[in-house]
Amino acid sequence: MTETVVREMEIKAGSTPSGAPGSVPATAATGPSMAGRKVRMESKKLNFSYGPKQALWDITLQIPEKTVTAFIGPSGCGKSTFLRCLNRMNDIIPDTRVVGDVLLDGNDIYGQGTDIVDLRRRVGMVFQKSNPFPKSIFENVAYGLKINGMSPRSEIPERVEKALRRAALWDEVKDRLETSAMGLSGGQQQRLCIARAVAVEPEVLLMDEPCSALDPIATTKVEELIFELKRDFTIVIVTHNMQQAARVSEFTAFFMLGRLVEHDRTEKLFTNPGQKITEDYITGRFG
Amino acid sequence: MNKTERRKALSGFVVFLCGAAVVVALIPLFLVFGYVISKGFSSLNWDFFTKMPKPVGETGGGMANAMVGTAYLILIAGAFAVPVGVIAGVYLSEYGKKSFSGLVRFTADVLNGVPSIVIGIFAYSLAVLPVKHFSALAGGLALGFMMIPIITRTTEELLNLVPGSLREGSLALGATRAKAAFSVMVPAALPGIMTGILVALARIAGETAPLLFTAFNNRYMTTSLLQPISSLPVQVYTYAVSPYEDWHRQAWAGALVLVGFVFTFSVLARVVTRRLERMHHT
Numbered sequence: 001m002t003e004t005v006v007r008e009m010e011i012k013a014g015s016t017p018s019g020a021p022g023s024v025p026a027t028a029a030t031g032p033s034m035a036g037r038k039v040r041m042e043s044k045k046l047n048f049s050y051g052p053k054q055a056l057w058d059i060t061l062q063i064p065e066k067t068v069t070a071f072i073g074p075s076g077c078g079k080s081t082f083l084r085c086l087n088r089m090n091d092i093i094p095d096t097r098v099v100g101d102v103l104l105d106g107n108d109i110y111g112q113g114t115d116i117v118d119l120r121r122r123v124g125m126v127f128q129k130s131n132p133f134p135k136s137i138f139e140n141v142a143y144g145l146k147i148n149g150m151s152p153r154s155e156i157p158e159r160v161e162k163a164l165r166r167a168a169l170w171d172e173v174k175d176r177l178e179t180s181a182m183g184l185s186g187g188q189q190q191r192l193c194i195a196r197a198v199a200v201e202p203e204v205l206l207m208d209e210p211c212s213a214l215d216p217i218a219t220t221k222v223e224e225l226i227f228e229l230k231r232d233f234t235i236v237i238v239t240h241n242m243q244q245a246a247r248v249s250e251f252t253a254f255f256m257l258g259r260l261v262e263h264d265r266t267e268k269l270f271t272n273p274g275q276k277i278t279e280d281y282i283t284g285r286f287g
Numbered sequence: 288m289n290k291t292e293r294r295k296a297l298s299g300f301v302v303f304l305c306g307a308a309v310v311v312a313l314i315p316l317f318l319v320f321g322y323v324i325s326k327g328f329s330s331l332n333w334d335f336f337t338k339m340p341k342p343v344g345e346t347g348g349g350m351a352n353a354m355v356g357t358a359y360l361i362l363i364a365g366a367f368a369v370p371v372g373v374i375a376g377v378y379l380s381e382y383g384k385k386s387f388s389g390l391v392r393f394t395a396d397v398l399n400g401v402p403s404i405v406i407g408i409f410a411y412s413l414a415v416l417p418v419k420h421f422s423a424l425a426g427g428l429a430l431g432f433m434m435i436p437i438i439t440r441t442t443e444e445l446l447n448l449v450p451g452s453l454r455e456g457s458l459a460l461g462a463t464r465a466k467a468a469f470s471v472m473v474p475a476a477l478p479g480i481m482t483g484i485l486v487a488l489a490r491i492a493g494e495t496a497p498l499l500f501t502a503f504n505n506r507y508m509t510t511s512l513l514q515p516i517s518s519l520p521v522q523v524y525t526y527a528v529s530p531y532e533d534w535h536r537q538a539w540a541g542a543l544v545l546v547g548f549v550f551t552f553s554v555l556a557r558v559v560t561r562r563l564e565r566m567h568h569t
Contacts, residue, residue: 089459094384121461131452134475144460147470193456200460
């Protein structure tokens with residue numbers, strides 16, 4: 001890896017940098033009760049910067065398993081940056097800096113012994129804009145299986161079918177698996193990308209505004225899909241659509257200017273937010 | 288003359304100039320094509336493609352050895368220039384932010400502009416002087432050196448056109464940087480890269496200067512790497528400067544075949560590009 005990720009193991013005391021926006025309340029010390037669920041991922045005092053510009057400040061957040069956690073907040077608030085810290089996708093951006101810990105099942109993913117390839121297999125990702133490879137539908141879904149060499153060749157067709165069924169795409173494409181994925185509609189392409197991510201059986205699935213480029217019908221399909229997938233996967237979704245966050249998630253985290261303002265059970269956060277600024281944002285009385 | 292009329296007149300004049308420039312640019316092309324075809328076609332026959340050159344004084348014979356030689360030289364050149372060029376292009380595109388790659392890019396551009404005779408001298412000192420005889424290998428090397436910068440730069444430019452989101456998608460599935468580059472980015476850019484390779488082939492197929500003192504020439508059919516080998520451009524040159532009437536006719540025929548060669552590569556480049564693009568994007 002040639003990416004330059006400068007990492008400091010220790011967080012200096014009082015490291016809260018000057019110039020931090022004062023209008024945002026300090027991060028809530030404790031998150032919501034996880035109601036007995038196991039914590040799959042968590043971040044501890046995570047700070048992130050692009051060059052001199054700090055994008056995340058002391059994010060401490062727990063993500064319980066087999067639930068949907070939604071990240072909401074205005075553009076540029078750091079929710080996508082935080083999401084991309086969870087599978088180290090930010091590593092490929094030069095001149096970035098991570099301070100703090102991100103734990104997957106208790107192990108620090110920014111630690112010395114982390115195999116990034118293994119991490120990204122365990123923490124899959126679906127992007128804002130669907131990005132199918134210019135290959136056949138079959139090859140798209142088989143891609144992760146093949147590069148990880150994780151299953152015998154003979155099992156691949158079976159696993160491709162399973163992934164496509166899970167992404168509710170099988171019936172639409174089963175007769176044209178060998179045709180190019182570029183011929184699918186936008187919504188189908190996005191579900192193909194979900195199938196592709198699901199095929200390698202990740203533990204956590206990160207979704208970065210997966211519906212922002214889709215029409216309402218395709219959006220409904222993807223949301224139904226998320227509802228199904230959370231039985232098997234831990235899902236983290238970034239969304240600009242607050243109705244969507246309310247519909248699909250159990251927990252919601254509200255980000256603002258690079259800080260975690262509030263993190264709570266979704267129905268609590270939307271009906272009885274703990275912070276005034278959260279209420280202003282979700283009711284649209286913002287600014 | 289009022290303002291509007293003057294404006295219209297000026298506009299008409301500029302359009303006329305543009306048209307005239309196009310005509311001037313096209314005239315040499317048609318003259319060259321027309322001349323080569325009219326002179327060469329009459330000497331072109333089946334023997335020309337299948338027969339070996341006849342000794343001086345005998346009429347007839349052909350350039351079979353030169354055609355095989357040119358194909359062979361192109362094969363040698365492509366065999367090492369294509370992998371080197373493509374991989375260098377991948378490096379520039381995937382890791383192109385560093386100062387070293389800036390140097391590589393600059394070198395490729397300079398190499399692209401170096402006169403072909405200079406490339407020939409380089410290959411001569413590299414592969415002819417040490418072993419003290421001309422060889423097909425030296426000729427192929429010279430032609431390959433000319434292909435590399437073209438292929439490198441086209442590969443880089445076409446990879447830069449592939450959306451970065453594909454790379455991210457691949458990395459997010461657990462691919463390494465290199466795996467993402469070769470399993471997703473390069474296939475996505477393949478139609479363009481193929482065009483680059485074919486354009487490079489078309490460019491070198493007619494090169495004469497670098498072959499004069501590397502591959503040299505050979506009156507006989509050979510496919511040995513270490514023997515001098517004949518090629519169409521050199522054969523055409525040799526025959527054209529000879530004092531024999533029959534050889535002049537054959538030189539014209541050779542020139543026509545050479546033009547046909549290059550033309551075929553160019554057409555092939557377009558066909559392949561279109562076919563691959565259709566395969567990828569529908």
